[in-house]
Amino acid sequence: MPGETADVKEAPTPEGLEIEKPKYSRVLIKLSGEALMGFQSFGVDPGMMDTLSRQIKEVHALGVEIAIVVGGGNIIRGVNVSEAGFDRATGDYMGMLATVINALALQSALEKIGIYTRVLSAINVAEVAEPFIRRRAVRHLEKKRVVIFAAGTGSPYFSTDTAAALRAMEIRAEVILKGTKVDGVYDSDPVKNSDAKFFDRLSYLEILERGLKVMDATAIALCKDNQLPIIVFNLKKEGNIKQAVLGKKVGSLIS
Secondary structure, eight states: OTTOOOOOOOOOOOTTOOOOOOSOSEEEEEEOHHHHHTTSSSSOOHHHHHHHHHHHHHHHTTTOEEEEEEOOTTTOOHHHHHHTTSOHHHHHHHHHHHHHHHHHHHHHHHHHTTOOEEEEESSOOTTTSEEOOHHHHHHHHHTTOEEEEESTTSSTTOOHHHHHHHHHHHTTOSEEEEEESSSSEESSOTTTOTTOOEESEEOHHHHHHHTOOSSOHHHHHHHHHTTOOEEEEETTSTTHHHHHHTTOOOSEEEO
16 A cells, blocks of 8 residues: 555575674784784884784674774884883883874774774873773774774783783673784794694693793783683684684684
8 A cells, every 4th residue: 555664574595695693792802013013024014904904894794892902012012122221111101102003003994994993092192092991992892893902001011911801801802812923822933843733722721831922921810710712813814803703713712
């Protein structure tokens, strides 16, 4: 009849087409400064930024809430600065500022492809980033904005790995996805040792007892105390972030 609205029927799903359902609804991705450097020897590689942004967009399209913690090792490392004779705390603050630079670069790359982001900093840089407030961060995630955490914990002597573990728990992320330059966790550096043993799955205690350099001991202990799983995978292989979020077998699982 004129003026009546016909019932709208959903189109049937084509036979054999599997709908991708993520295993995790809220994740925290840990990106080292070295990852943003790509194949350069310093700074931010625009090509790597584009690759990362596309991978993050794929995961975002699944409806997953994404938070990111970035390191600053591509610009400066606080530990290295202190070894050169600077005060350790000063070196760490310099490193925190480097993470702000990386966060802004990543924000620009994501927004260029249509992903709304917010940078939240643990130190006050009001002209370029919001201050970290836990409830504000969660609200941004609920609005499907990608949240980038900068400046580590805001305190010296703590690494961005520890910041990742802390922020993941504060926002109640279901998993930490740690991107590296190798396929997962090995008993030694596979780049230097072709016989390095790959670990498919490890416990938190095994990581600590073996002294495996996955994340620092403080970060691992925090994850252990709160039963927060960590997936370590090769960031340079496109699609790995999405595969990890879907629950596919990627890299090494620490739980």
